[in-house]
Amino acid sequence: MRITDYKKQKPAENAKDALAKAKALQPVLNAVVTFYEDTKQQADAADAKAEGLLRGVPIALKDNVSTKDVRTTASSRILDNYVPVYDAAITEKLRDAGAIFIAKASMDELGMGGTNLNAYTGKVNNPWDVTRISGGSSGGSAALVASGVVPMAIGTDTGDSVRKPAAYCGVIGMKPTYGRISRYGIIPYASSLDHVGFFTRCVEDAAVTLQVLAGRDDRDLTSSFEPVLDYSNHLDDRIEGKRIAILDNVQNAVKDEESLKQFDTLMKSLRAKGAVIEHITLRNDLMQALLPTYSILANAEATANHSNLDGIRFGMREPGASVEEVMINSRTKGFSPAVRKRFVTGSYSLFVENQDRLFRKAQKVRRLIVQELEKALQNYDAVIACAAGSIAPHAEDTSEEKLSQTYLVAENHMLLGNFSGYPSITVPLGFVGGMPIGVSLTAKPFEEQQLLNIAAAIEKETGLADQTAEVKA
Amino acid sequence: MSFETVIGIEIHCELKTKTKMFSSAPVAFGEAANTCVNEVDLGHPGTLPAVNKKAIELAIRAATALHCEIDPVVKFDRKNYYYSDLPKGFQITQQFHPIGSGGFVEIDTDNGPKKIRVNRIHMEEDTAKQFHLSNGTMIDFNRAGTPLVEIVSEADMRSGKEAAAYVEKLRTMLYYLGVSDVRMEEGSMRCDVNISLRPYGYESYGTKTEIKNLNSISNVQKAIEFEMARQSDLLLHGQTITQETRRYDEASRGTISMRKKEGDVDYKYFPEPNIFPIRLDDAWIKSIQENLGELPQQRKVRYIQQYGLMERDADVLVAVKELSDFYDEVCKYCKEYKLIANWTITELNAALNKRNLTIQENPCDPKYLGDMINMIKKQEISGKQAKIVFEEIMNGKDPQKVVEEKGMKQMSDSSALLKIINEVLNNNPQSIEDFKNGKDRAVGFLVGQVMKASKGQANPALTNRLIQEELKKR
Numbered sequence: 001m002r003i004t005d006y007k008k009q010k011p012a013e014n015a016k017d018a019l020a021k022a023k024a025l026q027p028v029l030n031a032v033v034t035f036y037e038d039t040k041q042q043a044d045a046a047d048a049k050a051e052g053l054l055r056g057v058p059i060a061l062k063d064n065v066s067t068k069d070v071r072t073t074a075s076s077r078i079l080d081n082y083v084p085v086y087d088a089a090i091t092e093k094l095r096d097a098g099a100i101f102i103a104k105a106s107m108d109e110l111g112m113g114g115t116n117l118n119a120y121t122g123k124v125n126n127p128w129d130v131t132r133i134s135g136g137s138s139g140g141s142a143a144l145v146a147s148g149v150v151p152m153a154i155g156t157d158t159g160d161s162v163r164k165p166a167a168y169c170g171v172i173g174m175k176p177t178y179g180r181i182s183r184y185g186i187i188p189y190a191s192s193l194d195h196v197g198f199f200t201r202c203v204e205d206a207a208v209t210l211q212v213l214a215g216r217d218d219r220d221l222t223s224s225f226e227p228v229l230d231y232s233n234h235l236d237d238r239i240e241g242k243r244i245a246i247l248d249n250v251q252n253a254v255k256d257e258e259s260l261k262q263f264d265t266l267m268k269s270l271r272a273k274g275a276v277i278e279h280i281t282l283r284n285d286l287m288q289a290l291l292p293t294y295s296i297l298a299n300a301e302a303t304a305n306h307s308n309l310d311g312i313r314f315g316m317r318e319p320g321a322s323v324e325e326v327m328i329n330s331r332t333k334g335f336s337p338a339v340r341k342r343f344v345t346g347s348y349s350l351f352v353e354n355q356d357r358l359f360r361k362a363q364k365v366r367r368l369i370v371q372e373l374e375k376a377l378q379n380y381d382a383v384i385a386c387a388a389g390s391i392a393p394h395a396e397d398t399s400e401e402k403l404s405q406t407y408l409v410a411e412n413h414m415l416l417g418n419f420s421g422y423p424s425i426t427v428p429l430g431f432v433g434g435m436p437i438g439v440s441l442t443a444k445p446f447e448e449q450q451l452l453n454i455a456a457a458i459e460k461e462t463g464l465a466d467q468t469a470e471v472k473a
Numbered sequence: 474m475s476f477e478t479v480i481g482i483e484i485h486c487e488l489k490t491k492t493k494m495f496s497s498a499p500v501a502f503g504e505a506a507n508t509c510v511n512e513v514d515l516g517h518p519g520t521l522p523a524v525n526k527k528a529i530e531l532a533i534r535a536a537t538a539l540h541c542e543i544d545p546v547v548k549f550d551r552k553n554y555y556y557s558d559l560p561k562g563f564q565i566t567q568q569f570h571p572i573g574s575g576g577f578v579e580i581d582t583d584n585g586p587k588k589i590r591v592n593r594i595h596m597e598e599d600t601a602k603q604f605h606l607s608n609g610t611m612i613d614f615n616r617a618g619t620p621l622v623e624i625v626s627e628a629d630m631r632s633g634k635e636a637a638a639y640v641e642k643l644r645t646m647l648y649y650l651g652v653s654d655v656r657m658e659e660g661s662m663r664c665d666v667n668i669s670l671r672p673y674g675y676e677s678y679g680t681k682t683e684i685k686n687l688n689s690i691s692n693v694q695k696a697i698e699f700e701m702a703r704q705s706d707l708l709l710h711g712q713t714i715t716q717e718t719r720r721y722d723e724a725s726r727g728t729i730s731m732r733k734k735e736g737d738v739d740y741k742y743f744p745e746p747n748i749f750p751i752r753l754d755d756a757w758i759k760s761i762q763e764n765l766g767e768l769p770q771q772r773k774v775r776y777i778q779q780y781g782l783m784e785r786d787a788d789v790l791v792a793v794k795e796l797s798d799f800y801d802e803v804c805k806y807c808k809e810y811k812l813i814a815n816w817t818i819t820e821l822n823a824a825l826n827k828r829n830l831t832i833q834e835n836p837c838d839p840k841y842l843g844d845m846i847n848m849i850k851k852q853e854i855s856g857k858q859a860k861i862v863f864e865e866i867m868n869g870k871d872p873q874k875v876v877e878e879k880g881m882k883q884m885s886d887s888s889a890l891l892k893i894i895n896e897v898l899n900n901n902p903q904s905i906e907d908f909k910n911g912k913d914r915a916v917g918f919l920v921g922q923v924m925k926a927s928k929g930q931a932n933p934a935l936t937n938r939l940i941q942e943e944l945k946k947r
Contacts, residue, residue, distance in 0.1 A: 066518065086520075184519070221522070221747065304553050308562050309518070313560060323610060
């Protein structure tokens with residue numbers, strides 16, 4: 001069911017059905033941290049919003065979206081008891097548009113991860129094969145959309161945390177241009193790389209969602225004044241004349257023949273429809289540098305961003321003999337080892353003696369990478385590549401190090417979208433061994449309409465709009 | 474052997490804005506604890522800073538008055554450290570690109586004017602206030618996020634007196650600019666002093682100590698003088714100075730060690746990613762700079778050059794902006810600038826003091842005071858009468874009415890006075906005789922008699938002159 005279908009039905013029915021399904025699937029998927037208990041009241045309020053673009057549509061929020069009076073944990077132990085006193089900017093926008101919140105979805109702790117194995121409430125399972133991972137960090141949101149619980153869920157994307165789980169779960173995952181959607185009220189990972197994004201099962205729903213979420217917010221100084229368009233009414237799936245560049249660095253790194261074959265088939269059919277498809281290669285040393293650069297920058301920002309989590313004013317507090325000890329104990333017990341490791345990395349790169357050769361250097365490399373992408377996009381409407389190096393792996397043989405070592409470029413190329421802030425989307429491409437795969441598209445800043453239009457053309461070719469994984473409760 | 478003292482000062486000054494540096498919560502002093510806060514000030518997850526434009530304007534005002542070069546691109550950085558009074562675990566400050574740099578302040582010293590160089594002025598946010606009690610620590614976040622400027626001097630001061638003059642100069646200037654309340658006792662202006670000694674003629678610096686918690690200008694001077702003596706004593710006894718932070722203890726009038734500095738803390742500064750560099754409009758900067766208003770130094774020069782005041786009086790007036798503002802108001806109604814200065818400095822201050830009022834609560838209508846001083850000048854009332862009139866002015870009464878009601882118009886009409894004088898002379902032949910025999914004090918006695926006969930309304934100077942004239946005629 002699409003957003004338009006939900007809008008034709010009674011909000012209260014939508015809310016009831018979605019909540020029931022979410023609860024039924026919870027033992028299987030483990031995608032939810034907190035269920036909303038006031039969906040009936042929300043539905044009544046939504047009912048009155050006749051013009052709302054999401055009137056009566058049940059949705060899920062990643063658990064790093066601040067929701068007043070509703071527990072928001074970012075899947076971290078240290079925030080397990082945290083109930084925000086304020087709504088995020090997008091929480092307000094979604095409510096104003098008539099959306100009904102069903103659940104707060106699981107994520108990798110504080111957004112740090114790409115597997116959703118590192119959530120305080122446990123791993124999230126892939127709806128297409130529950131022995132496999134959903135991907136992360138927005139894994140809960142991806143799983144809830146893929147399994148048909150909700151037509152849309154909010155995610156956030158610092159490295160590829162919307163677009164990777166979207167590929168693994170066979171749904172659309174979009175992050176628009178940096179600054180297109182306000183980050184006010186999003187528990188951060190790394191401020192200069194964090195984007196609000198979302199999952200849907202069709203491009204049309206993605207267009208509607210973007211329209212609701214986009215726009216300047218004075219509380220987020222990095223948010224843009226760029227006008228918001230009527231993306232859904234301007235959707236145009238004609239691909240003729242579009243110039244698309246295949247990112248060969250990625251394609252050469254992908255080992256799976258079946259994925260490559262399906263990708264080629266798609267390219268052929270787009271070409272047949274009149275698209276200009278060419279190959280480009282970005283500097284390989286820069287592509288190799290994506291991950292190390294990211295881990296320095298993201299974790300340096302993160303170590304400061306999360307210094308507020310000290311157990312003093314909110315969150316879980318561990319006892320101690322002094323204020324300092326309370327902080328140390330709360331932080332030691334409040335974060336998982338994986339998160340503490342990232343803090344240490346980030347902190348190390350900021351030490352006075354290391355800043356020049358690590359943090360500052362990483363900032364310079366980031367600029368070089370962005371310039372390289374900018375140059376490549378001068379002649380094209382979008383860059384395209386396989387979203388991931390493989391299908392979603394099994395939970396037991398997954399570790400991020402392992403994935404990245406095997407597929408350094410194939411697994412990390414979507415960082416291009418975070419470094420540059422350019423709009424980027426993952427669109428389902430097909431299935432390999434019963435598991436979904438996707439393609440990743442990146443366009444020039446604020447060319448979300450262009451991106452959505454190309455995505456719509458691809459969706460038309462693959463015929464994979466509206467697909468839902470049948471999960472047995 | 475004596476040493477040269479080297480002093481540098483860092484001043485933190487709360488900016489007079491309605492809301493906080495990065496949030497829309499109100500800035501207030503003395504409100505109930507934790508009532509002037511929102512999610513941003515408390516560092517709640519997901520909050521973001523929004524820069525207060527007024528704070529930038531005030532910082533530009535201060536930087537301009539300090540002759541600093543303004544950086545038209547405003548950038549902020551994070552200073553990272555954990556402390557319970559720092560909600561975010563980092564402070565947003567301007568480490569790498571201060572809004573103003575390379576300025577100076579001119580102070581008066583015993584050897585004439587001296588320029589104290591200002592290294593930088595930058596914007597940042599204040600921390601929360603902590604209260605350490607026996608059963609725990611209380612934190613009031615009302616102050617958290619209050620806009621501050623930090624003004625860092627070069628190590629150009631050489632005595633406690635110079636340091637005090639520098640702080641006083643800055644304090645008055647910032648107050649005139651409307652930049653800050655500069656209340657040291659309330660902490661809206663805070664002063665940290667770095668002090669070291671070295672033998673005269675040496676270029677390099679000795680080991681310094683930092684003195685914190687100086688809550689008045691006189692304590693700045695006292696603390697420095699104590700510290701000079703302490704360090705000098707140590708050095709003369711062959712001991713070394715420990716680099717440390719000390720505080721001034723009012724009870725013992727000495728400085729006490731707070732903590733040793735074990736190497737520099739690494740604050741891991743890096744650019745604040747949530748605030749893009751803000752390019753200020755040149756026209757906006759210019760309009761701020763052109764509308765600084767009159768600074769204390771300019772005002773002092775005006776008082777001396779245009780109003781002919783003594784430097785001492787000009788200093789007294791300028792030191793308290795409200796007093797000086799009042800003086801300027803009175804000058805709109807009366808041109809007797811020196812007289813006004815006397816009345817403002819002496820009588821007004823005394824009257825306020827008597828009523829236990831501050832200058833901010835001054836009930837005196839400047840027009841009334843001007844009118845009254847005009848009456849004195851025209852000899853309509855005597856100085857003695859004026860004191861009575863002034864009391865009534867302080868109660869809100871129009872001096873004209875007071876004079877009428879009390880019937881205290883001074884007799885300055887020669888013919889009316891002459892009538893009384895001649896009556897007095899007729900009744901006192903002995904005094905005339907005395908005068909003729911060269912006893913001048915007879916005149917004083919006669920003036921007293923005339924004052925008595927006129928019920929105090931006779932103009933004393935005129936009476937004196939007329940009596941002498943009449944005596945000569947007899």
